[in-house]
Amino acid sequence: xxxxITATSRxxxxxxxxxxxxxxxxxxxxxxxxxxxxDAKNTYVVLVSVLEWxxxxxxxxxxxxxxxxxxxxxxxxxxxxxxxxxxxQDQEATKKNMLAAIETMAKQAxxxxxxxxxxxxxxxPGKDGIxxxxxDV
Numbered sequence: 001x002x003x004x005i006t007a008t009s010r011x012x013x014x015x016x017x018x019x020x021x022x023x024x025x026x027x028x029x030x031x032x033x034x035x036x037x038x039d040a041k042n043t044y045v046v047l048v049s050v051l052e053w054x055x056x057x058x059x060x061x062x063x064x065x066x067x068x069x070x071x072x073x074x075x076x077x078x079x080x081x082x083x084x085x086x087x088x089q090d091q092e093a094t095k096k097n098m099l100a101a102i103e104t105m106a107k108q109a110x111x112x113x114x115x116x117x118x119x120x121x122x123x124x125p126g127k128d129g130i131x132x133x134x135x136d137v
Contacts, residue, residue: 040079043116044109046101047072047087050121054136058122067120084108093121095134 049068
């Protein structure tokens with residue numbers, strides 16, 4: 001499946017949460033200090049959470065249900081350096097900023113590194129795959 005970010009989507013959008021690679025990290029209870037198999041110092045993460053959009057036709061989500069900050073805290077507790085995590089929320093998560101964050105972390109992640117991308121917000125089908133709805137869609 002291809003994933004793309006678009007600023008010109010004109011299709012019916014459905015809310016989804018794409019976090020399959022990280023679902024094991026979102027367990028209730030206290031943060032763990034270690035994660036077996038996770039090379040924390042060699043882990044690079046882009047966390048994007050868009051709960052409001054520039055386009056008023058897109059329904060906003062209740063910010064009380066944010067998962068991105070909890071995930072950030074969990075990753076830090078597991079030893080991922082803060083400089084290895086980019087967190088973008090709402091207005092910060094423009095198409096330009098999202099692509100720049102992905103490119104920055106991908107360049108820093110060398111061979112054998114773990115690269116994680118987390119997105120919370122609207123997304124929907126397009127002719128070339130699934131499209132995430134950045135803030136300025």
